[in-house]
Amino acid sequence: MDDLSDLIPRFDLRGMDLQLDRMQAALNDLNHPCQSVPAIQVIGTNGKGSIVSFLEAALCTAGLRCGVTTSPHLVSWCERIRIQGEPIAVETLRCQLQDLQPLNARHRLTPFELLVTAAFVEFQRGACELLVLEVGLGGRLDATTAHPCRPVIAVASIGLDHCEHLGDNLTAIAMEKAAAIPPHATVISGAQDPAVQAVLEETCRKQQANLQWVKPLAPSWQLGLPGEIQQSNAAVALGALQALCGVGWTLPEAVIREGFSAARWPGRLQTVRWGEHQLRLDGAHNPPAARQLAQERNKWRDESLGVVWILAIQAHKDAVAMLQALLQPHDQAWILPVPGHKSWCRAALLQDLPRLSHQLQEADSLETVLHQLNSDGWPTPMPIVAGSLYLIGDLFARNVVTAE
Template sequence: MNPLHPGAGRDDLSDLLPRFDLRGMDLSLERMQEALRELQHPAAEIPAVQVVGTNGKGSIACFLHHALMAAGLRSGLTISPHLLSWCERIRVNERLITIEKLRCLLQTLQPVVTTCRLTPFEQLICAAMVHFEAERPDWLVLEAGLGGRLDATTAHPHRRLIAVGSIGLDHREHLGATLEEIAAEKAAAIPPGSHVVSAAQLPEVQRVLEHSAAAMHASLRWVEPLANDWTLGLPGGLQRSNAAVAWAALEWIGRDINTQITVDAIRKGFAAARWPGRLQWMQWHGRPVRVDGAHNPPAAAALANERCRWLAADQAQIWVLAIQAHKQAPEMLKHLLQPNDLAWIVPVPEHRSWSLEQLQLDAPELAHQLRGAADATGALTQLEHDGWPQVAPVVAGSLYLIGHLLETHQLQAE
């Protein structure tokens, strides 16, 4: 599965899907449930594993999808966000939905969109369900958006399995001010009698998950990170926890459908897994850069831990960071920046973003380590002019930035 397939571009569906930030965040399960009723409940009988959490959802979904394929099952996957093409969000096995098919589905959905006042994300999930109804995969892997209780994927009625990624503070303006409140919103996706799999969580989150699972008479399994003898196609130490969640979920699926999903198949699938934009080596004008989609404090903390694997704390790391205005940028900087580091602050293309001046005011103790540029190209060009750093710079803070740099051919995947 490679979303960055030749010819992929940011397909223009703006006449059907307005920019997410123009509609604003509007979480509600009722609209989706009404829409799926109007559509005669597409894909309702296909069992699904729903992946919820704050960070690691995409990686867990990726491991699940590849392992199901390796086991000979047909897997339908929906993810969010995409890097280059809307088509990345809906696929069956290796086949992404075509832009022609997606446009046709969205056009057909317009009466329901109008009647139910669906958000762009809800439109995409409805389109995915209609597509899956036609393709009839054996299992669905549904990556939730930012929520749980009111997420569009939660409207699917046959979610017998919930895989939980790391839960942390993010989207507080929508999900709650505290970790317990955010965890409760995520855990509220757990259906009655389902099975839940999670790696270790912070104590506050663990208590919420245990309470929510018990209230729903759902079984809950905690897993430890996979051992080092597992070969994973996704880089980073944290992926061993994400893969462990996927592994335990796959074990349950195998028992549930009475079809053996062998350890060999799981190993093969995990080794084949690819997820662009996550701790990935790329090239900018032939020069090496690392890119990562870390966009909230917990993800920044995980990225800081990874940095310790390739660099000592007293060695300088240069960062190129684009952070949306509603994110907790000062906290992210405090996780990322060691005393000798330097960070270039640039805007997220087409999104309200933190500026250099705002960050210097909100994180004054780090102000001397911050520089500003009109865009990521300007920052990287200045680094080239000054002499490319011996330690490759890291571009992070937003997948939208990485997608823009790929779309404009400024970054090339290795």
Template sequence: MTFSDLLPPFDQRGMDLCLDRMVRALKILNQPCGSIPAVQVIGTNGKGSIATFVHSGLVTAGIRTGLTTSPHLVDWTERIRVDHQQISHSRLREVLVALQPLAKAEALTPFELLITAALMHFAAEKVNWLVLEAGLGGRLDATTAHPHRPLLAVASIGLDHCEHLGGTLTAVAEEKAAAIQTGAIVISADQPPEVAAVLQQRCTQIGAELSWVAPLSSDWRLGLNGHVQRSNAAVAKAVLEQIQAMGWKLDHASIRRGFATAHWPGRLQAMTWRHHAVLIDGAHNPAAAEALSQERHHWPHAQEGIIWILAIQAHKQAPAMLKALLHSKDEAWILPVPGHRSWTRAMLIKAAPAWSGQLQELPEQPNNPDSTEAVVKVLERLDQKGWPKADPVIAGSLYLLGALMSEGRLAPGSTSIN
């Protein structure tokens, strides 16, 4: 079910960062969930993973929790959950219909409208805690309009959405760190020096407490694949320990069980195509590509070369992403992102001629923009040549992963690659 009649397309409105609209809207609605404490998760890469770990730990402990994440892969209802239950289509439509007059009066963006709908739903469901994943920013993010955010979890901060947040790590970090409230407890894993300096300065200026955590040890079983998840889970563990210190019934065993059963699709997820193993990952910026590249050191046969199947939006920093991903024995198939202007093989070779021998595209691709069909054709070619020893990796865009899942092109895999 679509909600196009109630949620205008994101690209139609464009990016319109402003906190005033949300503040007014929530005030008019008498602050839904205004007294409910929230963990706000800010950052660039890994926000959804941290939010998922925190949420899973709380729910496992029996604490009724509302979670909002973005973007979704297949269905809008993925963005709003109470415990492990996604909001139903009928309930989401009901809330969005009720909010239409306010949305029009305050000119709410689709993201602001969804966050408002989430808070309305959480209030009706009488949750005890909120886990709010910020969008692309912090200072002007819709989740920052929630007045009670005693805990902030900071995911890895890198360059992305530079056209809105600034072209340097310091500028991006300042925009995100501005979400930190006086008196908040802020928890982060290792960050680049420029980011660490910004976080420390912000916390010192406004009287917040900043805590750094090291990755979890290998004896922690995690439901999310990838070694980077040990850092994300460490942040989540420290957040949950703070909630426990606040007097909530939350023990070590619940945290461990919650982390082991956490599920966040599209992030270094093992899938199958015609019984062949493939990996999918939503990495869509240089920092995420670098993290994905680090993971390859733990993959069987990766030293013999990886075949990448990449779809990257035209406004993303694709050359920097390929620089991180592409090793000398690798090959990359460049495909379009469904419904978006995308990087092409020709554009990438113009940026870096040395890649001409490693970049591939389907000859019929310019006349057939069906991205998911293009993925299948690439996989068929690999199958005909003899399936590679290292699992092929589909990455570069969550839009592509969502389309593949919604069309049933891939099936869940069972292999853990931690």
């Protein structure tokens, strides 16, 4: 498959450089593609992708021509730019990126900025009537915030992550994310930590934005994504869709229900197959997501006998807090490297968590662990792979596992 790496700057050379002026200058050079097309912008820490998938599924069911940009991707860059649920063709994206190279050279865009710019160009070419923009990092200086028409802001759960870029406490992180909220927007959020709630309320007061708090959806809603947290994510999506009446669209509840039941988001509590065996995949890669996953395990059959975790965690993540959230006394955890990234190893984890020495093992790859589990007798409940979306993307890219 065409990996486009010749046209996208390397993340390690041109990765996190948060500011808006480059993006605004680049879009100005392009005569602001899609500038008057209204967008739902999705901000937060955990659950953004799930909220986007509910929004996209409902909008597609309603027959609206929606353009969606998300990050990160699992297998292909093309996943990040979709129109009516269909990823951009790789040949189209290659042409877009080639056309944007002079602009990229002029403004020295980051990889994320370049891809968001390509998304706006594609959405204009595809005559999209509504956009869904998932923030990549933060909010105040995120490339998606350069879009001038964001009347609806959907807020996912805000927690501690990317502290090296956004601040080391919840108030600082929430302020950085909430700074994306434009004047007079409608802002939809589920329950948040009190520190986050205070920031959202103060920001919306200053911006004269309409802040709406939503409760998790009732169990009568059939959701296409597994996990209890999805009732909260879907409630935020529902509130955002209802807020569209302010910009001219009214979606019948029956259409929204149909869309929500059809929503799919790979790598999030997803059951897959390795040969004849089943395992779960989940993209949890920070402490709040790990705590959520730890709650989910209570619903798994035989979980009290112990769960086998297969974890790959990037070196800059708070792996100690993640393990403290996930591991119970009868559990085992295999520690793997994240493909292509600096990662935590068993020895480093044991420096902080020496009591886990009998529970932690190490392996060079997922296949090594799976073969070991197969020879020992496949565990119940099925093993769960978590800690990094890069690992999950690598498994799909190499066809190590197949979706159910």
